[in-house]
Amino acid sequence: MKTFEQLKQKYHYSAILLRQLVITDFKIRYKNSVLGYVWTLIRPLALFAILYVVFVMFLRVGDAVPHYAVYLLLGIILWNYFVEVTNNGVSAIVGKGDMLCKLAFPRYVVVVSGSFSALISLMINLMVFTFFMIINGVPFTWNILWLIPLIIELFIFSLSIAFILSALYVRFRDINYIWEVVLQAGFYATPILYPITLVVAMSPLISKIMILNPIAQIMQDARHLIITQDAVTIGGIYGNTFARLIPLAIVIILALISSVYFKKKSPSFAEEI
Amino acid sequence: MNEDIAISVKNVSKNFKLPHEKADSIKSLFVNPFNKSRNKFEVQHALRNISFDIPKGEFFGIVGRNGSGKSTLLKIIAGIYQPNKGSISVNGKLVPFIELGVGFNPQLTGRENVYLNGALLGFSEKEVDKKYDSIVDFAEIERFMDQKLKNYSSGMQVRLAFSVATILAESDILLIDEVLAVGDADFQRKCFEYFKKLKKHKKTVVFVSHDMSAVREFCDRAILIESSEIIAEGSVDTVASQYSRLFLDIDEETRSNQSSERWGDQRASFRRVKITSGKVLNDSSQTIIFEAEIIANKDIDSLVTGSSITTATGEELCGTNTQHRKVKIEHIKKGEVMKIVWEYPNIFSDGRYTINVTLHGPNGGVVAEWWEGAESFVVRREEKSPFPTTPDIKLQLIRKVS
Numbered sequence: 001m002k003t004f005e006q007l008k009q010k011y012h013y014s015a016i017l018l019r020q021l022v023i024t025d026f027k028i029r030y031k032n033s034v035l036g037y038v039w040t041l042i043r044p045l046a047l048f049a050i051l052y053v054v055f056v057m058f059l060r061v062g063d064a065v066p067h068y069a070v071y072l073l074l075g076i077i078l079w080n081y082f083v084e085v086t087n088n089g090v091s092a093i094v095g096k097g098d099m100l101c102k103l104a105f106p107r108y109v110v111v112v113s114g115s116f117s118a119l120i121s122l123m124i125n126l127m128v129f130t131f132f133m134i135i136n137g138v139p140f141t142w143n144i145l146w147l148i149p150l151i152i153e154l155f156i157f158s159l160s161i162a163f164i165l166s167a168l169y170v171r172f173r174d175i176n177y178i179w180e181v182v183l184q185a186g187f188y189a190t191p192i193l194y195p196i197t198l199v200v201a202m203s204p205l206i207s208k209i210m211i212l213n214p215i216a217q218i219m220q221d222a223r224h225l226i227i228t229q230d231a232v233t234i235g236g237i238y239g240n241t242f243a244r245l246i247p248l249a250i251v252i253i254l255a256l257i258s259s260v261y262f263k264k265k266s267p268s269f270a271e272e273i
Numbered sequence: 274m275n276e277d278i279a280i281s282v283k284n285v286s287k288n289f290k291l292p293h294e295k296a297d298s299i300k301s302l303f304v305n306p307f308n309k310s311r312n313k314f315e316v317q318h319a320l321r322n323i324s325f326d327i328p329k330g331e332f333f334g335i336v337g338r339n340g341s342g343k344s345t346l347l348k349i350i351a352g353i354y355q356p357n358k359g360s361i362s363v364n365g366k367l368v369p370f371i372e373l374g375v376g377f378n379p380q381l382t383g384r385e386n387v388y389l390n391g392a393l394l395g396f397s398e399k400e401v402d403k404k405y406d407s408i409v410d411f412a413e414i415e416r417f418m419d420q421k422l423k424n425y426s427s428g429m430q431v432r433l434a435f436s437v438a439t440i441l442a443e444s445d446i447l448l449i450d451e452v453l454a455v456g457d458a459d460f461q462r463k464c465f466e467y468f469k470k471l472k473k474h475k476k477t478v479v480f481v482s483h484d485m486s487a488v489r490e491f492c493d494r495a496i497l498i499e500s501s502e503i504i505a506e507g508s509v510d511t512v513a514s515q516y517s518r519l520f521l522d523i524d525e526e527t528r529s530n531q532s533s534e535r536w537g538d539q540r541a542s543f544r545r546v547k548i549t550s551g552k553v554l555n556d557s558s559q560t561i562i563f564e565a566e567i568i569a570n571k572d573i574d575s576l577v578t579g580s581s582i583t584t585a586t587g588e589e590l591c592g593t594n595t596q597h598r599k600v601k602i603e604h605i606k607k608g609e610v611m612k613i614v615w616e617y618p619n620i621f622s623d624g625r626y627t628i629n630v631t632l633h634g635p636n637g638g639v640v641a642e643w644w645e646g647a648e649s650f651v652v653r654r655e656e657k658s659p660f661p662t663t664p665d666i667k668l669q670l671i672r673k674v675s
Contacts, residue, residue, distance in 0.1 A: 016397045017395075019398075024381065
């Protein structure tokens with residue numbers, strides 16, 4: 001049995017380490033680049049600009065949805081966060097191999113630190129988003145606070161996947177290629193740049209499956225709450241508000257599986273790298 | 274667990290599975306799921322049934338040759354590897370100082386690296402703040418603290434890492450792995466001073482090293498690990514002499530294919546090198562005498578020939594050549610045979626030594642022949658010494674009662 005004191009000491013160490021790793025990560029990320037942190041903003045905004053020109057101005061995908069530009073931007077920002085966390089996750093353990101072989105520290109810290117760095121970028125991006133939202137004339141309401149629980153859900157979901165990927169990548173070095181493909185497919189399988197109503201019109205079944213994806217559910221909920229009531233949520237598609245519990249359950253189950261799996265695998269990381 | 278024991282290692286075994294073909298791509302899983310050879314692996318026993326206790330305040334040495342498993346043992350104590358069998362209990366705060374400068378990032382400044390490395394050792398920013406100045410003082414690189422680490426010389430990096438570890442790590446138990454292998458003489462002296470301080474403050478230290486003189490100087494007790502098992506345990510002297518015996522045994526085993534290397538342009542060459550005294554020396558009254566026969570394959574203006582003695586671990590101890598001794602060998606005709614007899618006083622410590630002979634132009638000119646490991650001899654002494662040489666040092670003891 002561990003005493004309370006010992007537990008406190010253990011987490012004290014993790015907390016110190018986590019803080020330093022996040023700081024370091026942020027310091028190093030844009031070292032030697034002229035624009036530095038501005039890149040945190042430019043990257044999602046550039047993607048947004050491209051998609052906006054192609055899909056909104058030429059293909060006129062979002063004509064039916066009011067404030068479609070902000071609608072698209074929010075989707076991209078949330079998706080970008082997921083991509084960043086999981087990509088960090090893939091290389092988190094292997095990338096810190098040198099450290100792992102020389103020091104006994106709680107392994108999960110390196111994965112968590114990557115997701116906190118991404119969270120900081122997400123916050124910066126959301127501030128820019130709010131700015132665009134106001135320019136675009138979306139009425140500002142306190143509904144925006146709903147973003148907090150939604151981001152917590154997204155945080156847990158992304159982190160769970162990052163845990164699994166990081167542990168798998170130690171053994172199977174093709175995970176990064178596989179994950180690249182999965183992310184590309186995921187970008188189109190998630191209603192980021194098209195309104196999900198398009199899918200509902202084509203095949204209600206497919207839309208029902210699509211919205212079970214926690215990211216899709218989070219994205220639609222966020223859009224519904226802060227941009228426009230026209231954004232259909234999972235409740236709207238199933239005709240039942242409690243349908244929201246399914247993606248939520250997926251997140252919780254995934255979180256449990258990933259922590260058990262990571263815990264089981266982590267003692268042997270140092271040898272297998 | 275007994276309160277006086279700092280580290281207790283019980284029946285620890287560690288195996289590494291070395292797959293014949295590592296299934297590290299998913300393709301191999303899919304392409305050939307029933308191929309049994311995929312599951313074949315070799316089990317390498319890194320450690321077998323290791324047990325020992327380290328009392329609090331002891332300076333404990335782990336010695337052994339390369340690949341004997343000593344670093345694996347240290348990593349198990351540090352918690353980096355998990356043992357397959359057995360258990361480790363640690364009583365007190367342990368700093369896993371397996372290697373210096375873990376996590377150092379070349380893109381960060383010296384200052385930032387101090388905080389990062391400190392965090393890895395478990396110290397918060399506030400704690401590092403308090404000791405920051407003494408860290409910088411100790412490393413003696415004040416001017417460079419705000420420069421990126423990549424612009425540091427490797428010696429400066431080591432100094433910085435060492436001072437972070439030593440100033441911060443005020444824990445009860447320290448694990449040290451071959452830190453002394455790096456750094457210049459000045460830095461090594463610093464390390465030794467630090468070890469003395471640790472000893473004075475009665476810290477528990479586990480020290481892994483090849484360097485028997487350091488082990489003899491600092492350790493209270495040691496174990497010797499050879500092919501994954503403890504083969505000697507106890508006082509440093511017994512362990513150290515067992516350790517050097519290990520090299521003697523090996524040398525005798527591999528006698529026939531003893532590594533000897535010869536090169537040169539062969540304008541003159543050694544016909545043979547032969548020890549004419551005994552090949553085993555016991556005390557300082559004896560000398561080692563060997564003769565080298567040289568034949569000139571061409572007419573040569575001037576030649577210098579030399580010899581030197583190397584320890585089993587490859588350290589050159591002493592030597593000289595004809596030029597240094599002002600012996601001139603000039604105007605040599607093709608086909609001429611010369612014999613040179615060398616006599617070295619037995620200043621050597623217990624161990625095996627090899628003889629190297631050289632033949633070259635004056636002032637380090639073109640090598641005619643260089644022959645490393647031409648012969649070897651053994652010194653077995655009663656008197657054990659931590660020093661590489663044991664010259665006949667006279668001493669006098671005068672006691673007076675006033």
